[in-house]
Amino acid sequence: MTRAATPKLGAYAALAGTGLLTALVLGRPELAALAAPFAIVLAAGLSLAEPPRVRAWLELDRERQIEGEEVTAHLELAAESVVPGLELLLDLPGGVEPLGENPQRRHLDRDDRPEIELAFRCSHWGVYMVGDVLLRAQDRFGLLAFEQRLDLRQPLKIYPRGDELEKLLRPLETQTFAGTQTPRSRGEGIEFADLRPFVPGDRVRRVNWRATARRGEPWVNETHPERNADVVIFLDTFAEARLGASGTLDLAVQAAGSLVAHYIREKDRVGLVAFGGILNWLTVSSGVVQLYRVLDSLLDAEIFLSYAWKNIDILPPRTLPPHALVLAISPLLDERTVRALADLRARGFDLAVVEVSPVPFAEPGTGALDDLAYRLWVLRRDALRASYLRLGVPVVEWRKGMPLQAALEEVRTFRRHARVVRA
Amino acid sequence: MAGALVAAAVVRAGGHDVLLLVIGAAAIAAIAAGLVLRWSGGLAVGIALLGAQQAMRLALGPDALDEATPLVAGALLLAAELAWWSIEPRIPAWAQPGVAVRRVLTVFCTCVAATVVSAVVVVAAGARVGGGTLLLLTGVVAATAALGVIASVARRSP
Numbered sequence: 363m364t365r366a367a368t369p370k371l372g373a374y375a376a377l378a379g380t381g382l383l384t385a386l387v388l389g390r391p392e393l394a395a396l397a398a399p400f401a402i403v404l405a406a407g408l409s410l411a412e413p414p415r416v417r418a419w420l421e422l423d424r425e426r427q428i429e430g431e432e433v434t435a436h437l438e439l440a441a442e443s444v445v446p447g448l449e450l451l452l453d454l455p456g457g458v459e460p461l462g463e464n465p466q467r468r469h470l471d472r473d474d475r476p477e478i479e480l481a482f483r484c485s486h487w488g489v490y491m492v493g494d495v496l497l498r499a500q501d502r503f504g505l506l507a508f509e510q511r512l513d514l515r516q517p518l519k520i521y522p523r524g525d526e527l528e529k530l531l532r533p534l535e536t537q538t539f540a541g542t543q544t545p546r547s548r549g550e551g552i553e554f555a556d557l558r559p560f561v562p563g564d565r566v567r568r569v570n571w572r573a574t575a576r577r578g579e580p581w582v583n584e585t586h587p588e589r590n591a592d593v594v595i596f597l598d599t600f601a602e603a604r605l606g607a608s609g610t611l612d613l614a615v616q617a618a619g620s621l622v623a624h625y626i627r628e629k630d631r632v633g634l635v636a637f638g639g640i641l642n643w644l645t646v647s648s649g650v651v652q653l654y655r656v657l658d659s660l661l662d663a664e665i666f667l668s669y670a671w672k673n674i675d676i677l678p679p680r681t682l683p684p685h686a687l688v689l690a691i692s693p694l695l696d697e698r699t700v701r702a703l704a705d706l707r708a709r710g711f712d713l714a715v716v717e718v719s720p721v722p723f724a725e726p727g728t729g730a731l732d733d734l735a736y737r738l739w740v741l742r743r744d745a746l747r748a749s750y751l752r753l754g755v756p757v758v759e760w761r762k763g764m765p766l767q768a769a770l771e772e773v774r775t776f777r778r779h780a781r782v783v784r785a
Numbered sequence: 786m787a788g789a790l791v792a793a794a795v796v797r798a799g800g801h802d803v804l805l806l807v808i809g810a811a812a813i814a815a816i817a818a819g820l821v822l823r824w825s826g827g828l829a830v831g832i833a834l835l836g837a838q839q840a841m842r843l844a845l846g847p848d849a850l851d852e853a854t855p856l857v858a859g860a861l862l863l864a865a866e867l868a869w870w871s872i873e874p875r876i877p878a879w880a881q882p883g884v885a886v887r888r889v890l891t892v893f894c895t896c897v898a899a900t901v902v903s904a905v906v907v908v909a910a911g912a913r914v915g916g917g918t919l920l921l922l923t924g925v926v927a928a929t930a931a932l933g934v935i936a937s938v939a940r941r942s943p
Contacts, residue, residue: 369825369826369869370825370869372825372829373825373826373828373829373832373865373869374865376829376833377829377832377833377836377865380833380836381836384836384837384840388840388843388844390840390843390844391850391906391907391910392839392843392850392851392854392907392910393836393839393840393843394906394910395854395855395858395903395904395906395907395910396836396839396854396857396858396861396903397836398858398899398902398903398906399858399859399861399862399896399899399900399902399903400862400865402898402899402902403862403895403899446884446887446888446891447884447887447888466881467881467884468881468884469881469883469884469887502891503891503895504869504870504873
């Protein structure tokens with residue numbers, strides 16, 4: 363607990379001393395009587411002042427929360443001395459906004475144990491340490507100021523809030539495990555696929571009696587099995603465009619979080635590759651544990667400036683399983699990401715690119731030359747998208763404010779038409 | 786409060802009204818500057834000038850002991866307390882009901898106690914005691930000790 367004199371202490375000491383000296387010089391005891399109260403306040407204040415003895419405990423009602431939701435911190439104080447006016451501040455990190463009364467001013471009697479609830483809103487995804495408590499108090503006469511910072515920090519993970527998606531992008535090939543996808547192959551399932559003549563070994567319940575009656579010989583239904591899929595979210599962390607408090611990385615992380623949650627809910631296996639200055643990956647897996655693993659990995663996503671050339675060869679082999687859908691979310695600003703995605707397509711991966719458009723985050727300059735440069739830059743981006751489309755990679759420009767579902771629908775439309783063209 | 790002190794000093798003075806008014810006006814101006822600019826030095830100068838006005842009134846007035854001094858002392862302390870309370874850092878903080886009330890009661894009790902102490906000093910001054918170098922020295926030591934408080938407690942302690 364630090365202690366410091368307030369300006370009032372110096373002023374009172376000066377007034378008391380000056381008054382007493384003046385009384386001696388002028389020989390008027392009334393001046394001593396005028397100065398005496400200041401001296402008495404000084405003496406009483408300094409002799410009675412004691413550092414406030416306050417202990418505190420803090421607990422958050424949640425360790426994890428979603429963007430936009432609220433968390434409550436429960437702070438318990440234990441006063442071992444009287445504190446006339448204790449100022450209490452929960453110093454929150456950026457990305458977390460206080461709701462309600464923060465700071466607060468309280469009077470604590472000896473042995474008081476008040477419990478204080480401080481609510482705050484999780485405004486931005488990330489991992490935060492919450493619990494920096496600042497206590498400030500003065501003595502009864504305002505002559506000394508005491509201050510103490512308590513480190514009661516606890517981790518709080520705020521997950522990105524993504525869009526609700528009704529239909530997901532489906533890979534061209536499925537895997538062998540049970541899921542909710544309808545593959546092109548035939549097998550035991552519910553989804554009707556085709557009719558064929560009965561062969562010994564077919565189950566009687568599969569007989570299509572209407573077709574059998576029409577043709578005069580037994581015909582059976584064929585179905586598609588339900589299979590799961592492997593999906594790898596490819597997040598570009600080489601570069602981002604940022605304007606103010608938001609940037610393309612924020613949008614990318616929100617989209618990635620939303621996609622991961624929906625794919626895992628559909629019992630698909632999901633993996634993550636954060637391709638950037640710091641390479642981070644998670645091999646595909648399913649279940650709630652994988653969901654939180656991926657979301658925690660997304661919270662660590664940040665732009666790390668690096669000039670080292672990287673390509674997909676540095677990724678471990680199991681990171682990109684065969685027949686997996688690779689969903690790349692990238693602003694396509696860095697050449698390394700552009701080349702890596704083209705490389706993935708060349709190696710036969712099922713690739714789709716959601717371009718988090720940096721155009722809204724780049725304001726054109728004021729001069730004619732700046733305007734020309736801006737328009738050229740936009741044209742170059744259109745050319746880049748066209749080159750991907752020529753490779754057969756669906757690329758959709760996704761801007762802030764546009765639903766992610768709309769972007770996925772564009773990709774789905776491209777893949778549907780592409781399939782017809784190849785046939 | 787400061788204005789009332791200035792006016793009372795001018796009214797109770799037996800002359801030299803202009804001089805006392807000038808000092809009083811300077812005191813009020815300094816206090817006003819201190820309040821507006823949240824400047825502790827201004828308040829200290831203003832309160833000191835209020836005291837100087839009293840000193841001038843006493844120096845130019847009769848030699849008889851002024852029996853209203855305890856009331857003036859209490860009022861001066863009240864003005865000082867309210868002035869420094871006004872310039873305390875204002876943070877938008879929710880305050881528990883009663884915190885301000887307790888502070889007001891503390892200030893009021895302090896001023897009452899100060900008036901009593903001042904009255905004791907005036908009574909003691911009215912008693913017949915011999916002067917002398919020892920008494921003068923004691924007074925100088927007491928005055929200097931008050932100034933020495935700044936150096937001993939102004940430093941921050943860990």
